[in-house]
Amino acid sequence: MKKMKKGQTEIMGLAIVVILLILGMTFVIRFMINKEPVDYKKQFTQAELASNMINTFLKSTSKDCNELSMTELLQDCGQNRGIYCENGKDSCVYAEETAQFVFANTLEKWNLDYELNAFVDEEDPIFVLGEACPGSKKSKLFPIPTSSRTLFVKLDICG
Amino acid sequence: MMETIAVLFIFFVLIILGFVFYAKVLKGNIEIETEESVQLNAIKIAQRASFLPELQCSEENIVSDNCIDIIKLEAASAIMEENEIHYYDRLSFSKITIKEVYPDENEWMLYDRPLDDYSNKITTNIPISLLDPILNTNSFGIISVETFLK
Numbered sequence: 001m002k003k004m005k006k007g008q009t010e011i012m013g014l015a016i017v018v019i020l021l022i023l024g025m026t027f028v029i030r031f032m033i034n035k036e037p038v039d040y041k042k043q044f045t046q047a048e049l050a051s052n053m054i055n056t057f058l059k060s061t062s063k064d065c066n067e068l069s070m071t072e073l074l075q076d077c078g079q080n081r082g083i084y085c086e087n088g089k090d091s092c093v094y095a096e097e098t099a100q101f102v103f104a105n106t107l108e109k110w111n112l113d114y115e116l117n118a119f120v121d122e123e124d125p126i127f128v129l130g131e132a133c134p135g136s137k138k139s140k141l142f143p144i145p146t147s148s149r150t151l152f153v154k155l156d157i158c159g
Numbered sequence: 160m161m162e163t164i165a166v167l168f169i170f171f172v173l174i175i176l177g178f179v180f181y182a183k184v185l186k187g188n189i190e191i192e193t194e195e196s197v198q199l200n201a202i203k204i205a206q207r208a209s210f211l212p213e214l215q216c217s218e219e220n221i222v223s224d225n226c227i228d229i230i231k232l233e234a235a236s237a238i239m240e241e242n243e244i245h246y247y248d249r250l251s252f253s254k255i256t257i258k259e260v261y262p263d264e265n266e267w268m269l270y271d272r273p274l275d276d277y278s279n280k281i282t283t284n285i286p287i288s289l290l291d292p293i294l295n296t297n298s299f300g301i302i303s304v305e306t307f308l309k
Contacts, residue, residue: 013166020173027180036191041198041281044205052225052286059288061296063262069297098261102299105260110284 046157049112050140054155057102058142065094074144078120078151096127103129113158120151133158200251201281201306208255208270208304209285213238216290226288227300232257236269246270252277252307259289261299274307281306 058071065073065085076083077092085094099116107114107130115132119125137156144151209225213235216226239246252274259265282305289300 010162017166017169017173020170020177024173024177024180027177027184038195039198040195041201041283044202045283048285055225056286056288056299059297060261060299067296102261106284106286106301 042159046138046159049107050138050155050157053103053106053157054140054142054153057099058144058153060098060102062094062098065091070095070098071144074118074151074153075146077118077126078144078146079148092126096129099127099129107157115154115156115158117154117156118151119154120149122152126151132156135159197279197281197306197308200308201283201304204250204253204306205283205285205302205304207249208253209287209302211235214269216288216292223288223290226290226297227257227302229289229291230293232267232269232289236267239270243272247272252309254305254307256303256305257287257289258301258303259298260301263298273305274309277307277309279308281308 058069058074060070062068062070062073062085064087065083068083073083073091073095077090077095081090081092083091085091087094089097095118099118103114103116113133114130116127116129117125118127133156135158137158139154139156142153142155144153212222214227214231216223216228250270250272252272253270254273255268255270257267257269282303285302285304287300287302289298290296291298
C-alpha cells in the first residue's frame with residue numbers, strides 16, 4: 001500500500017513537470033513569432049508626401065516663364081501649347097523639366113521611388129517621370145480642368 | 160532522498176529558464192514600444208512645426224494650409240530664440256530647417272536645439288509652399304525636422 005502511494009506521488013511529480021514543459025513550449029512558440037514595430041513614420045511620410053509634393057509643385061511659380069504657375073503651364077499644355085517661355089521652350093517641356101529638377105532634388109535624393117504622370121488620356125501621357133511601382137504605393141491624382149478637357153497629374157510613391 | 164533532490168533541481172532549472180526567456184521577451188517588447196513612441200514623437204514635432212501659426216500664410220485672416228510666409232519666416236527665428244522655453248515645450252530637442260528648392264535655393268534655420276549625446280535621430284521632410292507676399296510668388300520648399308532622442 002505504501003509502495004503504491006509512493007508511485008502515485010512520483011507520477012504526480014512527472015505530470016507537473018510535463019505540464020510545466022508544455023506551458024514553457026507554448027510561451028516559446030507564442031513569442032518566437034516576433035512582433036515587428038509598426039513603422040508609423042513611414043506610413044505618415046508616404047501619406048503626406050504624395051499629396052504635399054503634388055500640391056506644392058503645382059502651386060510653384062516658374063523661374064523664367066512669365067511668372068506663371070505650374071498649374072497654368074500644365075493647363076496650357078493640355079489645351080493648345082500656346083505659351084512659350086523665356087528660354088524658348090513650350091509649356092509642356094518647361095513643366096516637365098521643372099518637375100524633373102524638383103523631383104531629382106527631393107524624392108530621388110531621399111532614395112524614394114516614384115512615378116509622376118501627366119496625362120489627358122492615360123494611354124498617351126504628356127510626360128512620365130520615374131518608374132512604375134512594382135508593389136504597394138501611395139497615390140495622389142490631381143485634376144487640372146482646361147477649356148476643352150481635363151488634364152490629370154498623378155504621383156505614385158512606392159513602398 | 161537523491162530522487163527528490165534531482166526532481167527539485169530539474170524543477171528549479173525549468174523555472175530559471177522560464178524567467179530568463181520571459182525577461183528576454185519583455186526586453187524585446189519594451190524596445191519595440193520605445194521605437195514606436197520615438198517615431199510618434201518625431202511625427203508630432205514635424206506636424207507642430209509645419210502648422211506653426213507664426214509661419215502660416217494667411218490672407219484676410221484665412222489661413223492657407225501647407226504654406227509658409229517668407230516674411231513671417233524671416234522674423235520667426237529671432238522670436239523663437241528669444242522665447243526659447245516656450246518653443247522647447249512644443250518642439251523639444253529638434254532642429255528645424257526650411258529649404259527653398261525651386262526656383263531659387265535658400266535655407267533658413269528656424270529652430271536649433273540639438274542634443275549632443277543622442278541615441279536616436281529621426282529626420283522628417285515635408286514639402287511646403289513658400290509664399291513671397293510682396294511679389295505674390297510661390298516657391299517649392301522643404302521643411303526638414305530632425306528630432307533627437309536621449
